[in-house]
Amino acid sequence: MLRYSELEPRPPYEASSVIFEISTGCSQAVPCNFCSFYTKSFSLRPIEEIEAELDEVATWPQKPRRAFLQSGNAFGIPADRLISILELIREKLPWIQTFGGFTRVDDVRRLSDEQLAKLAALGASDLSIGAESGLDETLEALGKVHRAADITEQCARLTRAGITYTLWYIAGSARAGRCLENARVSAEIYSQAQPKRIFLTTLSVGPNTPLGQMVESGEYELSSDYETVQEIREFLAGITCPTIFDCGQESNLFQFRMRVPEGRDEILAGLDGLLAGDRLSKTSRSRFMPAVIGGKWVR
Ligand code: SF4
Numbered sequence: 036m037l038r039y040s041e042l043e044p045r046p047p048y049e050a051s052s053v054i055f056e057i058s059t060g061c062s063q064a065v066p067c068n069f070c071s072f073y074t075k076s077f078s079l080r081p082i083e084e085i086e087a088e089l090d091e092v093a094t095w096p097q098k099p100r101r102a103f104l105q106s107g108n109a110f111g112i113p114a115d116r117l118i119s120i121l122e123l124i125r126e127k128l129p130w131i132q133t134f135g136g137f138t139r140v141d142d143v144r145r146l147s148d149e150q151l152a153k154l155a156a157l158g159a160s161d162l163s164i165g166a167e168s169g170l171d172e173t174l175e176a177l178g179k180v181h182r183a184a185d186i187t188e189q190c191a192r193l194t195r196a197g198i199t200y201t202l203w204y205i206a207g208s209a210r211a212g213r214c215l216e217n218a219r220v221s222a223e224i225y226s227q228a229q230p231k232r233i234f235l236t237t238l239s240v241g242p243n244t245p246l247g248q249m250v251e252s253g254e255y256e257l258s259s260d261y262e263t264v265q266e267i268r269e270f271l272a273g274i275t276c277p278t279i280f281d282c283g284q285e286s287n288l289f290q291f292r293m294r295v296p297e298g299r300d301e302i303l304a305g306l307d308g309l310l311a312g313d314r315l316s317k318t319s320r321s322r323f324m325p326a327v328i329g330g331k332w333v334r
Pocket residue numbers: 061062063065066067070071072107108139165
């Protein structure tokens with residue numbers, strides 16, 4: 036039985052990957068202002084435990100071709116250790132060809148070009164990066180360590196090394212009244228970064244987080260459903276690079292996934308229809324709105 040020390044987020048696009056927990060928690064000294072994903076503090080999993088799990092997986096009849104490494108920033112653990120773990124997995128489970136996992140923009144910055152090249156040669160691909168926004172004021176409010184310029188800079192390094200990536204975007208994370216600006220600037224930054232995929236989630240704030248407390252005290256006003264949908268439309272319309280636009284998180288206001296630019300017009304028309312109707316609150320934020328508005332589901 037593989038060990039998972041807590042309920043950890045796994046991207047839906049990694050549904051068929053085998054998950055190995057190589058660390059717990061997130062190594063960022065002060066968690067981001069909205070984050071309540073991890074209750075365990077950051078630690079490295081002993082290599083012997085990882086090895087025992089690999090031996091167990093080697094006996095499975097299924098031979099997964101991809102592994103997703105947990106936890107909060109598995110690709111931010113010391114590079115030598117990460118490289119050794121990938122080598123170990125390849126040795127024990129040679130059918131695993133590629134590796135994904137969460138990483139932060141500042142984790143990428145700490146890796147040398149040589150280390151990135153080594154990770155690429157071992158099969159690191161489609162890393163999940165919590166970029167969240169391309170607007171500095173939003174990144175600051177969210178407590179992110181990186182800024183917009185870091186996203187384009189570090190993504191260019193990944194591209195040069197041959198490592199693809201998914202950039203996460205949190206709709207509704209800018210202050211009320213700032214979402215359209217957040218969308219426009221972010222679309223520019225994300226387009227420059229040229230991700231394989233953009234994964235869009237909608238902000239949900241835990242009450243025990245710094246941002247949750249700011250929302251409760253009225254210091255930070257969240258956007259309404261209407262403004263959040265306007266933001267998603269503006270962001271999608273502004274993406275100029277070919278990519279997969281994935282709004283498939285179940286907790287989102289609605290779900291769709293398609294390729295840009297091919298599938299975009301259909302989704303924009305659906306969003307326009309939603310904005311023209313009377314289903315969206317212009318004053319409040321709901322967490323769930325089960326409305327599939329179209330889109331082709333692509334891998
Ligand atoms: S980097 Fe990710 S996992 Fe770490 S505190 Fe921020 S949101 Fe949470």
